[in-house]
Amino acid sequence: MLASQIGYYALIIGLFFSILILPVSIQNFYSNKNLDGRIFSISFLQFFLVFLSFLSLILSFVNSDFSNETVFNNSHTTKPLFYKISGTWGNHEGSLLLWLLVLTFFIFIFLIKSNNQPKKYRILTLLFQQIIIIGFFLFILITSSPFNYLFPVPKEGMGLNPILQDPALAIHPPILYLGYVGSSIIFSASLAGLVQNYISKSWAKHIKIWILTSWVFLTVGIMLGSIWAYYELGWGGFWFWDPVENVSLMPWLCLTALLHCILVLEKRSSLTSWTVILCIATFTLSMSGTFLVRSGILNSVHTFANDPSRGIFILIFLFILILISLVIFFIYHRENTKDVNKIYFFSKETSILINNWFVMYFLSVVLIGTVYPIFLEVMSGEKISIGPPFYLKLMIPFLIFFLLFMSIGPNLDWIKSKNLKIKYQLVLLFIISILISFLILKNKGLTSLNNTVLITAAFYLFSTTLKDFFSERFINYSQRVSHFGFSLLILSILFNSIFSSEIITNIKVGENFFYKGGTIKLVSIENKKVNNYESIIGNFRLIDNNNNLTILKPELRIYNTPNTSTSEADIKTTLFYDKFLVMNLVKGNEYFNIRYQVKYFMIWIWISTLLLALGGTLSVFRRVNEK
Amino acid sequence: MKNKILIILIIFFFIFCFIVLFKGLNNSNIYIPKLKSEKLLINFKSKELFSEIEISSDKLFIDSDFYILNIWSSWCLPCRDEHKFLMQLNKNSSLMIVGLNYKDKSINAKKFLNELGNPYSTILLDTDGTISIELGAYGVPETFLINDEKKIIKKIIGPINEQLINEINLMIK
Numbered sequence: 095m096l097a098s099q100i101g102y103y104a105l106i107i108g109l110f111f112s113i114l115i116l117p118v119s120i121q122n123f124y125s126n127k128n129l130d131g132r133i134f135s136i137s138f139l140q141f142f143l144v145f146l147s148f149l150s151l152i153l154s155f156v157n158s159d160f161s162n163e164t165v166f167n168n169s170h171t172t173k174p175l176f177y178k179i180s181g182t183w184g185n186h187e188g189s190l191l192l193w194l195l196v197l198t199f200f201i202f203i204f205l206i207k208s209n210n211q212p213k214k215y216r217i218l219t220l221l222f223q224q225i226i227i228i229g230f231f232l233f234i235l236i237t238s239s240p241f242n243y244l245f246p247v248p249k250e251g252m253g254l255n256p257i258l259q260d261p262a263l264a265i266h267p268p269i270l271y272l273g274y275v276g277s278s279i280i281f282s283a284s285l286a287g288l289v290q291n292y293i294s295k296s297w298a299k300h301i302k303i304w305i306l307t308s309w310v311f312l313t314v315g316i317m318l319g320s321i322w323a324y325y326e327l328g329w330g331g332f333w334f335w336d337p338v339e340n341v342s343l344m345p346w347l348c349l350t351a352l353l354h355c356i357l358v359l360e361k362r363s364s365l366t367s368w369t370v371i372l373c374i375a376t377f378t379l380s381m382s383g384t385f386l387v388r389s390g391i392l393n394s395v396h397t398f399a400n401d402p403s404r405g406i407f408i409l410i411f412l413f414i415l416i417l418i419s420l421v422i423f424f425i426y427h428r429e430n431t432k433d434v435n436k437i438y439f440f441s442k443e444t445s446i447l448i449n450n451w452f453v454m455y456f457l458s459v460v461l462i463g464t465v466y467p468i469f470l471e472v473m474s475g476e477k478i479s480i481g482p483p484f485y486l487k488l489m490i491p492f493l494i495f496f497l498l499f500m501s502i503g504p505n506l507d508w509i510k511s512k513n514l515k516i517k518y519q520l521v522l523l524f525i526i527s528i529l530i531s532f533l534i535l536k537n538k539g540l541t542s543l544n545n546t547v548l549i550t551a552a553f554y555l556f557s558t559t560l561k562d563f564f565s566e567r568f569i570n571y572s573q574r575v576s577h578f579g580f581s582l583l584i585l586s587i588l589f590n591s592i593f594s595s596e597i598i599t600n601i602k603v604g605e606n607f608f609y610k611g612g613t614i615k616l617v618s619i620e621n622k623k624v625n626n627y628e629s630i631i632g633n634f635r636l637i638d639n640n641n642n643l644t645i646l647k648p649e650l651r652i653y654n655t656p657n658t659s660t661s662e663a664d665i666k667t668t669l670f671y672d673k674f675l676v677m678n679l680v681k682g683n684e685y686f687n688i689r690y691q692v693k694y695f696m697i698w699i700w701i702s703t704l705l706l707a708l709g710g711t712l713s714v715f716r717r718v719n720e721k
Numbered sequence: 722m723k724n725k726i727l728i729i730l731i732i733f734f735f736i737f738c739f740i741v742l743f744k745g746l747n748n749s750n751i752y753i754p755k756l757k758s759e760k761l762l763i764n765f766k767s768k769e770l771f772s773e774i775e776i777s778s779d780k781l782f783i784d785s786d787f788y789i790l791n792i793w794s795s796w797c798l799p800c801r802d803e804h805k806f807l808m809q810l811n812k813n814s815s816l817m818i819v820g821l822n823y824k825d826k827s828i829n830a831k832k833f834l835n836e837l838g839n840p841y842s843t844i845l846l847d848t849d850g851t852i853s854i855e856l857g858a859y860g861v862p863e864t865f866l867i868n869d870e871k872k873i874i875k876k877i878i879g880p881i882n883e884q885l886i887n888e889i890n891l892m893i894k
Contacts, residue, residue: 405746
């Protein structure tokens with residue numbers, strides 16, 4: 095009760111301070127003095143007040159204060175403490191507050207950490223960032239306040255959606271937001287840099303840490319979401335090309351392109367306008383993602399509430415930001431004529447540019463696949479949904495060339511590779527890759543041409559990145575780790591999709607099911623009552639042809655608040671494959687519907703994504719230490 | 722010059738996106754499969770809920786312009802939600818509402834109607850659910866809009882809502 099009040103007023107005062115920053119910093123912008131100390135203090139106050147507000151929302155959740163509408167809609171007294179806390183951002187209002195918290199935190203960090211940058215550039219970045227912050231303040235206060243008061247006070251809450259009660263999901267939103275919001279700093283900084291004509295080597299050096307940090311958080315955030323989908327949703331996969339997944343993939347692709355592009359800017363001061371466009375696009379894509387997910391225009395697990403007024407607010411806000419960035423881009427953008435370096439074909443720049451074009455292609459495929467159904471429905475009234483086949487058909491042929499370029503690119507020099515003699519090592523590795531992939535596929539009896547070519551390309555990338563670990567030419571561990579992680583990721587995904595198998599059947603207690611690879615037996619069923627749900631646990635014995643016994647115990651949970659049931663898959667993970675079993679009730683029947691899958695290299699998908707992020711993290715630390 | 726055309730094109734592109742997304746906001750997310758051809762309603766026979774007399778459907782669908790065949794059940798919660806809309810539709814004189822009570826107990830069904838009102842002119846029983854299967858229903862509630870030629874002109878899976886009511890009213894005008 096008290097906590098909600100404090101939270102609400104803290105937000106309003108916070109808005110006051112964030113508006114106050116504008117006149118103070120504009121005045122400072124035109125004076126000759128150094129950066130005004132007041133700006134730091136106000137920006138800290140702004141952060142502190144949002145933090146206070148967020149803290150009080152957490153307290154309301156912990157104390158199960160049902161006079162708060164958000165708590166009432168999303169919590170319940172019997173929920174474990176951990177999920178009470180994570181419930182704070184497991185809903186529309188709370189997650190927006192978290193977003194605002196990260197926004198204010200990041201701008202404060204930016205101000206502290208950019209001491210060696212020009213004053214006017216810092217103030218302009220702050221101003222652009224404040225526009226975004228004020229927009230979010232208004233959005234929260236006008237359309238989705240987390241502190242609405244309920245009277246009479248309900249005795250009990252509605253409960254958190256059980257599929258959201260999962261440890262991976264508890265930290266998924268905060269991590270993902272750090273990535274999304276990091277891109278807002280990149281956006282503001284690039285606009286400020288454009289106005290001040292400061293897009294240069296030193297700018298690239300300074301903004302690169304922000305790009306890397308956002309990229310690392312976004313990578314880990316997406317991975318956590320994917321882990322959640324695999325373990326909790328029980329669909330038996332890690333990526334479904336669901337609109338919401340796509341929406342997080344798009345900024346990631348854009349950031350990945352930017353990450354490489356900024357290197358060219360840093361080393362060779364070319365590609366300036368392209369870099370700026372990427373900076374703007376990354377944040378715009380994050381915002382469009384928010385719009386698509388939150389407005390209810392798309393239906394998915396992430397749609398919290400279908401409230402058109404919210405949708406309209408974000409839509410208008412999004413287009414104002416696009417308009418501002420377009421206007422600034424066209425007014426201040428000028429080709430850098432004095433400093434144009436010639437780009438040679440056999441150079442690192444060219445290969446990075448090629449990488450960028452490929453990434454942009456993948457990005458546009460995902461973008462079109464995601465928004466096409468919306469456009470079609472508005473234009474013609476037809477409803478369609480676009481599934482994995484669309485994405486796979488359009489991406490895989492290009493993926494092959496992308497992988498090949500990625501294998502060769504990092505081995506080229508900046509400016510111009512002078513000794514263009516053919517590197518025998520690379521050719522040798524290529525031949526070895528063809529042989530290995532052919533042997534593997536032959537062994538499994540799957541020798542279609544496109545599989546062979548695809549696996550060859552992936553193996554080639556794998557072997558060249560592995561080779562780079564042992565060469566002494568460059569000391570660039572972060573890049574090596576990331577590229578190695580990426581090759582491992584592609585390889586695991588390919589093996590996973592080619593080798594995995596699935597069995598779906600109905601089975602009752604005591605029955606045996608025979609299939610080509612062994613037998614499945616449902617030994618018994620066990621009922622258990624836990625705190626906020628009842629569970630039915632199946633006891634399955636699986637014996638394969640080599641007489642190896644596996645016991646799997648998938649679970650059905652029936653939650654009472656809200657009244658839903660979830661199936662918890664049981665997964666036995668080994669180094670090379672996962673055994674995945676999930677069961678479902680068949681209504682009015684003693685039979686259970688089971689789905690048994692053997693999924694190859696699942697764990698390697700997570701490990702390789704972590705490697706990818708580790709590479710980025712190493713790079714961040716190296717850059718911080720350089721200073 | 723070239724730059725100006727580019728700017729104008731970009732601005733038009735974004736305005737176009739804005740309008741499409743804005744309109745898209747108001748679309749509903751409920752997916753209703755389109756009927757490829759308007760199918761004829763099958764004939765079926767069953768007992769009536771109150772009189773327990775067996776009635777054939779071809780004697781039922783004769784003297785109205787439009788019919789609604791609503792599959793419902795007292796144990797189905799969405800049916801409870803959509804009931805008020807059926808009561809609303811009942812006021813329309815060119816429409817006759819026929820209920821098909823799906824896998825239900827008569828006592829519960831009658832209690833349900835006593836509590837919420839009875840919009841149906843006739844209620845047939847589908848105790849074992851076979852008639853619903855023959856009609857091609859997915860589950861309860863499900864609603865068919867039928868014209869005077871006994872053709873199914875609209876099929877609604879799931880509960881009726883405000884928007885669908887408007888659509889139905891437009892169709893039977």
